[in-house]
Amino acid sequence: MRPSAVRLLNILVPVKRAVDYGVKIRVNPQQTGIDLNVKHSMNPFDEIAVEEAVRIRERLKDSVKSIKAVTIGPPKSIETLRTALAMGADSSIHVEIPEGSPSPEPLAVAKTLQALIKKQEGGVDIVILGKQSIDDDLGMTGQMLAGLLGWSQATFASKVDIDVAKKEVLVTREIDGGGEEIRCSLPLIITTDLRLNEPRYASLPNIMKAKKKPVEKLTPADLGMDYTPLYETLKVTEPPQRVGGGKVENVDELITKLKDAGIAAV
Amino acid sequence: MGKYRGGSTTVLKPKTTQQVSQIMKWCNEKRIGVVPQGGNTGLVGGSVPIRDEVIVSLSNLNSVRSFDPISGILVADAGCILQSLTDYIAPHNHIMPIDLGAKGSCQIGGNVATNAGGLRLLRYGSLHGTVLGLEVVLPDGTVLDQLTTLRKDNTGYDLKQLFIGAEGTLGVITGVSILTPPAPQASNNVILALPSFDNVLPLYKIVKRQLSEILSAFEFIDRTSYDLAVKHGQGRALSEDEVAGAECFVLVETSGGKREHDEEKLNNLLESLLEVDTPLINTGVLSQSPAQFSSLWALREGVTEAVSKEGKPYKYDISVPLSSFKTVVDATREHLRSKGLLGDGAVKHVLGYGHVGDGNLHLNIVADSYTPEIQTALEPFIFEIVASYRGSISAEHGIGAMKTHALHYSKSDVSIALMKKIKMLFDPHNIMNPGKVLE
Numbered sequence: 145m146r147p148s149a150v151r152l153l154n155i156l157v158p159v160k161r162a163v164d165y166g167v168k169i170r171v172n173p174q175q176t177g178i179d180l181n182v183k184h185s186m187n188p189f190d191e192i193a194v195e196e197a198v199r200i201r202e203r204l205k206d207s208v209k210s211i212k213a214v215t216i217g218p219p220k221s222i223e224t225l226r227t228a229l230a231m232g233a234d235s236s237i238h239v240e241i242p243e244g245s246p247s248p249e250p251l252a253v254a255k256t257l258q259a260l261i262k263k264q265e266g267g268v269d270i271v272i273l274g275k276q277s278i279d280d281d282l283g284m285t286g287q288m289l290a291g292l293l294g295w296s297q298a299t300f301a302s303k304v305d306i307d308v309a310k311k312e313v314l315v316t317r318e319i320d321g322g323g324e325e326i327r328c329s330l331p332l333i334i335t336t337d338l339r340l341n342e343p344r345y346a347s348l349p350n351i352m353k354a355k356k357k358p359v360e361k362l363t364p365a366d367l368g369m370d371y372t373p374l375y376e377t378l379k380v381t382e383p384p385q386r387v388g389g390g391k392v393e394n395v396d397e398l399i400t401k402l403k404d405a406g407i408a409a410v
Numbered sequence: 411m412g413k414y415r416g417g418s419t420t421v422l423k424p425k426t427t428q429q430v431s432q433i434m435k436w437c438n439e440k441r442i443g444v445v446p447q448g449g450n451t452g453l454v455g456g457s458v459p460i461r462d463e464v465i466v467s468l469s470n471l472n473s474v475r476s477f478d479p480i481s482g483i484l485v486a487d488a489g490c491i492l493q494s495l496t497d498y499i500a501p502h503n504h505i506m507p508i509d510l511g512a513k514g515s516c517q518i519g520g521n522v523a524t525n526a527g528g529l530r531l532l533r534y535g536s537l538h539g540t541v542l543g544l545e546v547v548l549p550d551g552t553v554l555d556q557l558t559t560l561r562k563d564n565t566g567y568d569l570k571q572l573f574i575g576a577e578g579t580l581g582v583i584t585g586v587s588i589l590t591p592p593a594p595q596a597s598n599n600v601i602l603a604l605p606s607f608d609n610v611l612p613l614y615k616i617v618k619r620q621l622s623e624i625l626s627a628f629e630f631i632d633r634t635s636y637d638l639a640v641k642h643g644q645g646r647a648l649s650e651d652e653v654a655g656a657e658c659f660v661l662v663e664t665s666g667g668k669r670e671h672d673e674e675k676l677n678n679l680l681e682s683l684l685e686v687d688t689p690l691i692n693t694g695v696l697s698q699s700p701a702q703f704s705s706l707w708a709l710r711e712g713v714t715e716a717v718s719k720e721g722k723p724y725k726y727d728i729s730v731p732l733s734s735f736k737t738v739v740d741a742t743r744e745h746l747r748s749k750g751l752l753g754d755g756a757v758k759h760v761l762g763y764g765h766v767g768d769g770n771l772h773l774n775i776v777a778d779s780y781t782p783e784i785q786t787a788l789e790p791f792i793f794e795i796v797a798s799y800r801g802s803i804s805a806e807h808g809i810g811a812m813k814t815h816a817l818h819y820s821k822s823d824v825s826i827a828l829m830k831k832i833k834m835l836f837d838p839h840n841i842m843n844p845g846k847v848l849e
Contacts, residue, residue, distance in 0.1 A: 166700040185699035227698050345695040345702060347652055348600070348680055 152209035153308065153330075155197045156268045157233060158257055159190040160247075161217050161224040162279040171382050178380065186224045189274025191231075192336040195343040196304060197272050198232035207308045209266070210234050216256055218243045222359065229354035230346035237360045241371065247280070248364075248371040254288035259367040261293065268331065270313075275300050275335040286335035296328040302339040414811065416459035418445070425470045427545060427553060427584040433466060434582065435551030443844045444549075446578040448520025449491065451512035453725055454810030456524060456577040460845040468519050471584060474498055482590045483542060483559045488519025488583045504590040507534035511711045519583045525575030527806030529711075532767035533626040533665065534591055537574055544570040545585030549837040557587050572832065577808050578843040580836045594626070594665030596672050600680065601648065601706050602694040603656035607632075607736040609690040610660060613683075614732070614766055616690070617662055620679040624672050627663035627767065632739065634761035635713045638776075642719045644712020645705045652693050658736075660766070661710045713763050717774050721758050724775040724784065726792050729802035735762060735771050738795055742773060742788070749787045757784060770805040793819040809847045817848070 163169065164185045169178050186194075194213065201208040213228035215221045216239040225236040239256060241248070248256070261268045276283030290297035298304075302323060303316035317324045318337045346354070364371055392398045424430045437444050443463035450457050459465060468489035475485040479502040486495060492513040496506050508521055510528030520526075522544065525537050534540060543558040556570050573580055604610060614628055631639070636659050640647040647653070666672040676696070683691055697703040717723045730738055739762035746752045746760065759776040773792065777784050796803050797819040804813055804820070817826060830848055833840075 164700050166704075183700055185701075188701075230698075342646070344649060345646070346698055347649070348602075348684060348691075348694040348696060351696055352681060352684055 153200075153204070153207055153269045153306075154209050154264065154266055155200065155211045156257075156261065156264070156271045157190070157193050157197050157211065157213045157228065158253070158271065158273045158285070159194065159213055159215050159224055159228050160187045160274070160277045160279075161185070161215065161221040162187040162277050165278055171380050175379050175381060176377065184220070184224075186227050187274050187277045187279070189276060189278070189336050189338075191227075191343040192338070192340050193272040193274055193334075194228045194231050194233060195341045196301075196334075196336060197270075198344075199341060200270075200304070200306060201232070204306060204308060212236060212264075214257070214260060215239070216248055216253060216364075217241060218245070225359055226351075226354050227346060229357045230351045231344060232350070233357075235358045235360070237362060239362045239364060239367065239369075241364060245371070246373055249374055250282050250284040250288055251374070252369060252371050253285045254292055256364070256367055256369050257285075257289050258292045259369065263367075270306075270330065270332050270334065271295075272334045272336065275337055286333050290333040293331070293333075295331045295333055297333040297335075298326055298328050299335045300337040301334050302337050304334060304340070414455040414458040416445075416465070417462050418459040418465050419462060421447075421465040421467055423467045423470045427471070427547065430466065430471075430547045430582055430584050431551045431553050433464075434547050434549055437464060437841055438550045438839060441839055441841060443841050444582075445843050446519075446523070446582045448489065448517035448523070449512065449515040451516045452520070452524060452810060453727070453807045454804070454812040456808050456810030456843070456846050457520065458811065460811055463844065466582060468517060468582075468584070471519075472517075475585065477502065478559070479504070481559070481561075482592065483587060484590050485543075485557060485559065485585065485587045486518055487585055488517060488522075490518050492516050492518055492521060499590055500593070503593045505593045506530075507540040507589065507591055508537065511714050518586050518588070522574055522586050522588075523576065523578050523583050524808045525806070527765070527768065527770065529627055529629070529765070531806075532628065532765065537588075538571060540589045541570065541574055541586060542589055543587035544573055544583055546570075546573050546581040546583050548581045549839070549842045553584075554581065557585050559587050561589070575808070577810060577847050579833060579847050580842060582842075595667050596669035597626075597663065597665045597703065598672055598676055598697060599627075599661060599663040599703055599706050600676065600694055600696045601709065602660045602662065602683075603648070603653055603692045604658050604660060604690065605655055605692050606657050610658065610735070610766060611732055613660060613690045616683070617679065620682070621662070621664055621675055624664040624666035624675060625662070625767075626665040627661065627765075629661040629663075629710050629764070630735065630766045630771075631659045631661070631710055631713060631763045632736075632761055633657055633659075634759050635716075635763040635774075636709065638716040638720055638759065638761065639709050639712045642712070642716035644716050645708030647709075648695055652695070656692055659709075661706060663707075710763070713761075713772075717761070717776055721776040721778055722780050724777065724780075724788055725807070726773040726775075726788075726803075727805050727807040728771050728773060728792070728796050729769050729805040730771055730796060730799045731801070732766060732769055734799055735764070735766075738762070738771060738792075739773060741795060742775065742792060745791055746775070746784075746787055749783075751784055751787055754778075756781070768805070790816065790819070796820070811846055814845070814847060814849045 164183045167182045197211045211233045213233040214237040298315035300318040301315050302318050305314040311330045313328045445459045445463045447457040447467045471487040471489040477484045482504050509530045543556050545557045546554045743760040757777045764771040793816045802820045
């Protein structure tokens with residue numbers, strides 16, 4: 145059989161606006177969540193995903209037809225899309241939810257992405273997304289999306305090598321004690337780990353250009369989605385304060401204290 | 411820097427002002443020289459004994475005495491580390507009016523004694539304005555308590571001003587009352603790559619006009635400084651094609667009360683800079699997150715550290731007219747070249763960076779080792795250039811032990827004679843940090 149004509153790649157990069165990792169997290173007085181009136185920025189793993197998509201284009205040149213960023217979030221999430229566009233995405237989709245509503249759960253996100261992928265003319269060949277978002281740390285969206293679509297998945301990627309002609313992707317995964325190389329066929333879901341790359345700064349000319357790049361606005365209803373949470377958050381509390389250590393004068397005192405604490409020699 | 415080595419055998423670490431007073435009284439009677447020492451981060455050897463003076467370290471005087479969250483007035487012991495004071499007032503939404511690279515080690519008493527400048531001077535002014543009161547132990551042990559918290563106080567001579575920048579030659583500062591400004595609610599920064607140094611001044615004019623009250627820093631780094639900072643891992647570099655053809659860089663920081671307002675102003679500025687026919691800038695990077703914000707600052711703040719890693723630095727901290735920044739750096743480099751001192755085994759780099767907003771240039775000469783040849787090639791050459799511009803041979807680092815012989819390049823005979831009289835009045839036996847500031 146003759147190989148089919150080489151297909152140009154369409155890459156989709158889902159990104160999330162999250163509380164910046166440098167911010168000190170404070171639980172709100174009602175203990176229903178955290179104080180969200182703080183600096184937000186793009187989830188760092190998603191930034192790595194955008195960077196990887198841009199680097200794939202830099203390596204494969206014209207073989208990459210499009211890089212599209214998508215986010216689900218309140219009106220301010222548009223800033224996160226603009227950052228992705230400034231880093232090198234071509235266009236974007238904003239599924240807008242009202243300010244103050246809870247961020248959708250992984251299954252809802254995965255279903256939204258599935259619906260979006262179905263809508264894309266020309267299809268989607270690779271979805272690159274963060275392995276987890278640093279705000280809820282759930283780390284499930286990529287896997288759920290692969291399950292829903294029945295696509296291959298390469299999670300916790302630290303290296304991605306695409307062979308367009310063979311429609312194959314060689315991915316190195318971060319696993320306990322080393323790396324695991326797997327070969328996947330397209331279409332493919334990749335979730336990014338920290339070592340995959342170091343994201344670039346968005347340069348000024350690119351930030352200016354990003355303002356003119358298209359952002360398609362959708363509502364969850366447009367996609368037939370309902371973001372009513374399946375989970376109920378009972379209570380959010382801060383970890384107990386660490387109690388400072390004490391000094392002992394000599395070994396005997398140390399041993400006495402250890403014994404008092406109920407620690408005995410094995 | 412390994413440049414100054416003291417011959418002292420004794421360090422005293424008093425815990426109270428009273429103990430400082432007793433030490434001074436004893437030393438005054440026995441005619442023992444005393445060097446007050448804070449975080450020992452000075453660059454001109456002001457806190458290093460010249461002979462066998464006793465070191466009085468203020469490290470154990472390190473409590474905050476009071477903070478008024480309404481007026482923002484902080485009263486603290488001299489030995490408080492700048493960073494710990496910043497952390498102390500942060501929950502009250504205030505910041506220290508002074509910030510510098512050594513913030514993790516330097517102490518507020520030392521900052522005041524040396525009238526340290528730093529990165530926020532453009533916005534909040536010098537310590538002569540923000541320090542409201544001082545508690546000082548005079549050389550004979552008398553405690554001068556001027557630790558007031560008044561913004562306005564026109565009652566006779568303002569004595570505390572004498573101790574600000576006296577580098578411990580008139581007394582030991584033990585307590586500081588300082589006005590802290592409210593913390594900005596939003597900060598942003600951007601690094602701009604400029605094709606030519608000639609563009610820095612026109613750029614400064616435009617930036618000042620468009621950003622007005624939110625402009626909080628305008629820092630200049632020449633290409634050599636940038637390359638060294640990147641080489642020694644200070645902050646993440648811009649991409650290669652962005653820095654190509656850039657002769658120097660400018661870091662602009664904004665701090666204001668409302669993020670949307672500040673971003674709009676900054677965006678308008680950047681648009682207007684890029685959209686003209688002959689732009690003043692090649693390109694630039696606008697920080698997108700707090701992590702990038704710190705990374706961009708690290709490129710500027712890290713130059714000092716990078717220079718120390720590269721070799722043995724000769725550091726000159728001078729005030730000259732903005733337009734002469736590049737001329738001074740180039741003239742120094744050419745002078746060293748003409749003496750055959752530029753190249754392997756001698757001077758590796760001549761670089762300039764600094765606070766454009768304050769007219770303050772840091773001229774650094776990085777050599778393989780400190781040698782008398784380089785020293786004589788640099789001095790008085792540099793001091794003479796500075797004097798020719800009516801500049802200052804020490805903008806923010808002080809005189810210390812390093813520049814006493816050069817004081818006359820910036821101060822007239824009349825001024826120096828008057829300084830000596832004041833020194834005599836406070837310290838007739840010359841036990842306070844002898845050999846510093848005045849010869």
